Amino acid sequence: MTPLSTHRRKSVGGGFDHIQLNPKLRATAVLSASALVLGAFFALGLPRAADAATIGAGSYTTTLPAGGSLPTGCGDISTNPRASLTANAPKGPVPTNDWWSSILWKKTNCGFGEPLHAHPAAYRASSGGLGISYTTTPLITGTATGVGEYKFPYTEDIRVGVSGMNAGAVMVDGWSDWTVTPSWTDGLKTLKATIGHGLPMSYYQLSGGNAQITAAGTATVWSNSGSRIGFSVRGHDYVAYAPSGGT
Template sequence: MKKIFTVAWMLVFILGGLAIEAQKIELVSGSYTTVFPGVDAANRNDFPRARPRISGAALGKPIPTNEWWSDFLVKDHGGNAFNYPLSFRSDAGGLVINYTWPNVSGPHSDFREPMSDVKGVTIGLEGLSAQGSTVSDYSDWTVSLNWLYEGRDFTATIGMGMPFVYFTKAGSHNASVNVGFNPQNVRIDGNKLLIENNVGGARYIVFAPMGSIWTVLDGNFTSTLNNKNYWSIALVPDGMEIDLAKVVLEPYAYVFPADTKVSWDYNVESAKMTATYTVSPEVKEGSHNIVFQGMLPHQWANLAPGSSTPSPILYKTV
């Protein structure tokens, strides 16, 4: 299994370079192309045939087609998006969230679980029934998805290696959290929902703004968010009691990633590439200003000298 450590600030590590063949422009020891190279012998890699499903700030940006979230661009309700440690898909009622875990069957393991119709947790707005979602913005490793339906305006932001998912809404409709797997294992704790024994044994905490109240009916939890427009959910770290996790994670629950950027510096003499990862925070409430960011194995195993040190918080995923 992969192990994801968390770090709260700037991440720096060493990567190898990539070269692309076609009508190329030489650059030191590498090259790049500005011309579409065409399809291969199997007629693959053609231009996307679908009209991208974009809105908002994404309308003014180039549209990447090879991102981990690109399925949302071409389908009304895209999915199969894995950010490690979570997986996501769009639904009429909002964003479906599941824990990415290995499904062991006989001598083999399916490391793509969950791929079924299971809906561990679906987050959206009360009464939301959208025909589809759109990509409304993206940065270097985050993407924002938007749902619109009869005055309801809901946005979710997800990011690679992020155990948190961030939500905003426009208008007065209540926030909605539908627990479709073991809904009896949810506790209301003030402004928080403590979700246990979900798909794959996952545990989550939903953080509404301070002073918020949750109500429940048939496994669907709703809140006015204390007249605010933001909330978040976090996967509880492995080995941490959920009542401790609510204390550890809450300061980060209201610090959203406003932007993410990665820059590279190539040292010709050492033939090493150093990548600097920067997260810009947007503080919704409180005095905390650090985004809760996870690191994948190839990152924490190759930290450059002087880089931030990961915390001992651990998430296991495939």
């Protein structure tokens, strides 16, 4: 049996004494406390076997906890998480917490979601296509003694779309670990854009009309060579490439 060994030590700069346990006994005490806590978790935290499905040594339940509620948002999103997916989207569960989640789990803007901050670019869907922002000037708000914010807000430079397109909503056509493909259609014209987190480029497929790039400010063209055009908007440089033979 390990004897209880203690000694007293004066605290630095204070009038309190500390009692230190023998290291072996202290380790035993910590282990015992941990075992008690774990025991409480196993006794109280797990659902009954009848309520849970097992996977290996783990389990999960699809029963809503007492007092819980489903997510709320636009339309029937609470019971239909695929409401903003196209028929071409991957089957099975859908992502719930990604940089592009607002165009899938729509809550405040039921047609087009919120700005998508992919870094270095940010994007925003609208009825006419996909807006692109590359904000390099931070916005600082608040006061020195109150709540303050340091952010790079979405400020649109250009919008890529199809001439004359007026879609009612943006849908999600597919995704990967880093990318997402939003999709638009108004019944006559269609647009798909593939954008990615950390990617300095975006890729577009369209039908029913001509590709159209609309600048939010004055555009200065510095290169125009057949299927390629380079231009600047608000000091930010962009290059657009059309398929071979395009103008």
